[in-house]
Amino acid sequence: MRCIAAIPARYQASRFPGKLMERLGEKTVIRTTYERVSAMELFDEIMVITDSEAIFHEMNSHGARVLISQKQHHTGTDRISEIAEDLEADIIVNVQGDEPFIERRALEKLLKVFKKDIKGDIQLSTLAHPLKDPFDIQNPHRVKVVTDKNDFALYFSRSSIPYYREGEERADYLGHIGVYAFRKQALIDFTSLPILANERAERLECLRFLEHGRKVKIVRTTYKVIGIDTLEDLQRARKKLLFYK
Template sequence: MLSAIGIIPARYASTRLPGKPLIDLGGQSMIQRVVGQARQARLSRVVVATDDERILEHVLRFGGEAVLTSPTHPSGTDRVWDAYQQLGISADCVVNIQGDEPFIQPSQINTLLDLFDDANTQIATLVKPVISEEELFSPHLPKVVLNEQQEALYFSRHPLPYQRQHPTWEWLEHHRYLRHIGLYAYRPAVLQALTQLQPSALELAESLEQLRWLEHGYRIRTAETAEATLGIDTPEDVVRARDFLLQAKLL
């Protein structure tokens, strides 16, 4: 049986929303909600990887597991690898669960794990059909195009593909667009190798770390989800999250 560990990178500093992991969402902090959702998936352990003592202490207080990582890591991927090394364990798969996705579904994590039944899977992530023009043209929701094996060919903050023969307002009628959901799983050896790569030209252009992996020849398998996610990046996102909890009667 596949052994998998979930690691949640959580930084205190945020330009638009300082202290983001500790924000209250209906009586629970955001990071507590992420941990609670992840614990329902097929993971042997769920660990928060943080650079801040306040987050560490908070997670330990609500009964979670956490490790303190370097404050100088350039990405969540590096923070996940740091935490994995500190834990001193061996797993078949490491899942990088975003610390600002309090409504991530356990089924979405399990869907990623299923892709590792194939021994050739190096990295896995999720995609979701685009259903509105707002999604299609939002630079905050990266889009992805796939090959016939459902592996990522390219990610972009612009809609992909460009449809030369159609006006932009008709694009959704003529192509099934996919957006990227930022949940990743890796073989541990691949995760280690990814942290050794230097930033690439495409990554710097789009500000999308996964393009570095593609440029260096790594294959990213994808699975499709119909579940919506709501990442928390701004004060407006916090309001939307609390509204969602009210509508779902979770407050």
């Protein structure tokens, strides 16, 4: 099974434009993410797909395989899907460029789903971790997911789902981590699926699969995401990097 990691790298992020070219220690955010994934030795190939000449030159100058997307895209997954047809791969993993602390064990668990799925029933899997902090539960930038008993997604939302009618706080909220593993054909198909009402309202690409009746396997992990969506996130990431050193 040939597995590729593809890192979508949009320059003009809506909440924090240019964040991938910000410094995280001695390197840019995008370079830090790329080198972290590369060091895991989980993938047969790793590449960056970007809309930015600046990101292209940054990554190309450090030996990465980097491609410039030719179209405008709604999501990182759509950006990867543009070039998926030409990739020699069975599984393509979308690792967000703003996840510089993504853990090996989390990605390893994601890939194991497909290794165990002999019949090829699972087309898309993604990560989730327990949410216990009330701030994270209420924060619309921390996406939540609810699952069925077999850990297939029922719904993703920026709202605090599930809602407890009696107001009781419970420790079974799941926070979605925006790392997706697709079978190649499922990724190719993704971009041809129309964007429907819920994805348009929530601006969550994972809802596209659900709204078209496809299943999404949730892989639970203890990895606590430190994605970089705001300047405050970047400051926290810089502090974490100092802690690592």
